[in-house]
Amino acid sequence: MACCSVLESEGKVFKKGKVFKKGKVFKKEVLLLQEENRSLKLRIDGFGSVCQGDTIVVDVKNNLFEDGITIHWHGMTMQGPENSPGTPYMDGVPFLTQCPIPPDTYFRYSFYVPDAGTYYYHSHAEFQRGDGLYGGIIVRQPPGEDPNYNTYDFDLPQHTILVQDWMHKPTIEKFIHMAYGNGSESPESMLVNGRGPYQNDNDSSIEASIPYTRFKVMSGSRYRMRVISNAILSCPITVAVDQHLLTLIASDGWPIIPITVKSFVIYTGEKWDFVLQADHKKSGAFWMSFMGGLDCENLRAHQFALLVYDEQDDVDDLTLPSNMPPKPEYTVVPPPGLYSHNL
Known part of the structure; x- marks a missing residue:
């Protein structure tokens, strides 16, 4: 652009x-x-x-x-x-x-x-x-x-990722119940670009009726993705993409020396930019994980999105691509490999 x-x-x-x-x-x-x-x-x-x-x-x-x-x-x-x-x-x-x-x-x-x-x-x-x-x-x-311009091929608006902890009641109501009653301020869930089913419900029909956010890529290209945390509480979120490495190139709006990691942690109000290589040998869809810690750990607040290769625009938003790998289990432990955070 x-x-x-x-x-x-x-x-x-x-x-x-x-x-x-x-x-x-x-x-x-x-x-x-x-x-x-x-x-x-x-x-x-x-x-x-x-x-x-x-x-x-x-x-x-x-x-x-x-x-x-x-x-x-x-x-x-x-x-x-x-x-x-x-x-x-x-x-x-x-x-x-x-x-x-x-x-x-x-x-x-x-x-x-x-x-x-x-x-x-x-x-x-x-x-x-x-x-x-x-x-x-x-x-x-x-x-x-941009000093890191040569690290990616595409920087698309649809690859901006907004993630936040999500409460099942209005936020002010949660805090009033916590301050003056026996309520908890811990968020129950998490959203990625405003989407995602509640992950701690055993009803499988729920996941089939609420769409995940999808991020589409074409194999062989490098994509700049921008992650923003609007977390309300102290909820560090570990971000990872199944079977992919992430090359961090910017933090809070400023370019950094690129570093390739398996995952990274984003805190409230932070922004990370990373480059994802869409591998020639890969196809189908992969889970993007957003695992909440600290205040989000109490009720296991977490969410997923889909990284989808070469998907057509007319695919039903509620239909998971075939041959999806198993969804990762909730954990506050980063996946094996190098990871990054700002603390």
């Missing part, structure tokens, strides 16, 4: 909705983000892409009934162009850089983007980040300016 100086903007509307799963039902209010202008490039269905040196302008409307909101641009420095003042007041921290946006009110965020890399946005008000109010932002740069 060639980067140029363009202005990307997008209206956003925040609403409440409900999700449930078949079998054992867990009803929960969630926060939804709705586009007002689908023709613009900064999309809010997961992964907005802009270019280094752009100015981002986002009009936010709060459609909640009673709660205020703010949007924090996680990792963005809010520095201005050379010899220009920055915009720290656009950082989205309630009662520090701004007052929360009241219900039925608009607020315009406008800030310059000086650095390329993997970032994300999320609500910084109350517990809204834990109930769905977040998404990724990829800041791209001309290929020649």
